[in-house]
Amino acid sequence: xxGVTQSPTHLIKTRGQQVTLRCSSQSGHNTVSWYQQALxxxxxxxxxxxxxxxxxxxxxxxRFSGLQFPNYSSELNVNALELDDSALYLCASxxxxxxxxxxxxxxxxxxxxxx
Amino acid sequence: DQQVKQNSPSLSVQEGRISIxxxxxxNSMFDYFLWYKKYPAEGPTFLxxxxxxxxxxxxxxxxxxxxxxxxxxxxxxxxxQPGDSAVYFCAxxxxxxxxxxxxxxxxxxxxxxx
Numbered sequence: 001x002x003g004v005t006q007s008p009t010h011l012i013k014t015r016g017q018q019v020t021l022r023c024s025s026q027s028g029h030n031t032v033s034w035y036q037q038a039l040x041x042x043x044x045x046x047x048x049x050x051x052x053x054x055x056x057x058x059x060x061x062x063r064f065s066g067l068q069f070p071n072y073s074s075e076l077n078v079n080a081l082e083l084d085d086s087a088l089y090l091c092a093s094x095x096x097x098x099x100x101x102x103x104x105x106x107x108x109x110x111x112x113x114x115x
Numbered sequence: 116d117q118q119v120k121q122n123s124p125s126l127s128v129q130e131g132r133i134s135i136x137x138x139x140x141x142n143s144m145f146d147y148f149l150w151y152k153k154y155p156a157e158g159p160t161f162l163x164x165x166x167x168x169x170x171x172x173x174x175x176x177x178x179x180x181x182x183x184x185x186x187x188x189x190x191x192x193x194x195x196q197p198g199d200s201a202v203y204f205c206a207x208x209x210x211x212x213x214x215x216x217x218x219x220x221x222x223x224x225x226x227x228x229x
Contacts, residue, residue: 004158031215040117042204042219045229056216090158094215103149105214106158 002092004107012113013081021076021110023091031055031096032074033104034066037088050072050096080113088113118142119207121220129228134192135222138205141186145207149217150190153202156218162203163190195227 005024013019025032031050035043045058049068063079072093078085088111092104120139128134136150146167151159165172165179165188172179178191192199205220 033215033217035217035219040221042121042206042221043217045216045218048216058216092158096215098145103161103214104166104217105161106151108156108158 004105005090006091006107006110007090008110009108010111010113012115014076014115015081015083017081017114018077018079019081019112021089021090021091021112023074023076023093023107024094025072025074025091025093029093029095029105030072031094032068032072033092033094034074034076035090035092036060037090037109038084043090046076055096069113083114086112089114118145119205119218119220121223122207123223124221125224125226127226127228128195128198131194134190134195134199134225134227136190136192136203136205136225138190138220139186139190140188140207142207142218143186144207144209145218147208148179148181148188149206149208151198151204151206151219153204153222159204173216192225194222195225197227197229200225200227 033048034046037043047057048055052068065077068074088109090108090109094104095102149164150162153159181188202222206217206221
């Protein structure tokens with residue numbers, strides 16, 4: 001059973017550019033959540049995808065968008081990058097089934113630096 | 116609006132002693148609470164959780180206590196080991212399993228001294 005993987009590990013972009021981050025979910029999981037962790041802060045929920053549809057969104061502007069594919073892998077896209085977008089981006093996968101809470105398993109993250 | 120708060124940025128404990136990490140929350144709709152541990156350059160790793168219908172959950176050296184009236188939870192690690200040194204995040208979820216959205220605290224850096 002493979003865990004959650006993310007690519008790339010590190011990325012450097014300049015202000016105004018666009019970036020795509022990728023996440024492969026753990027086998028058997030149908031949900032992917034994305035979090036942004038700024039330096040010295042806890043992870044902040046960006047959005048979640050369940051069966052290819054957005055299933056909840058945090059307080060992030062529309063230039064943060066995502067996709068989930070039929071194999072449950074996911075992409076996070078950020079347009080018009082700003083300096084404050086510099087952070088660790090974490091992907092977490094889980095199995096959403098009924099009302100039972102199932103733990104989220106996190107990937108190692110992608111470190112994005114915006115210059 | 117910080118719904119989950121960890122007021123101690125850091126904690127230092129001697130090996131073999133008890134580590135107590137604290138977390139406060141404001142949203143009474145939270146019904147599931149979790150602790151994650153994070154090493155540098157790795158993603159958070161799930162440690163232990165507790166449902167709001169319970170007041171204690173134990174797993175080996177780790178015990179989580181929930182005081183709903185005080186909106187407070189704590190993680191006890193006993194005995195503490197040097198390998199426990201990491202950042203510990205408290206997280207909460209509302210709405211059962213419907214979204215699994217987690218609200219995290221800012222973390223507490225635990226240092227266990229040999």
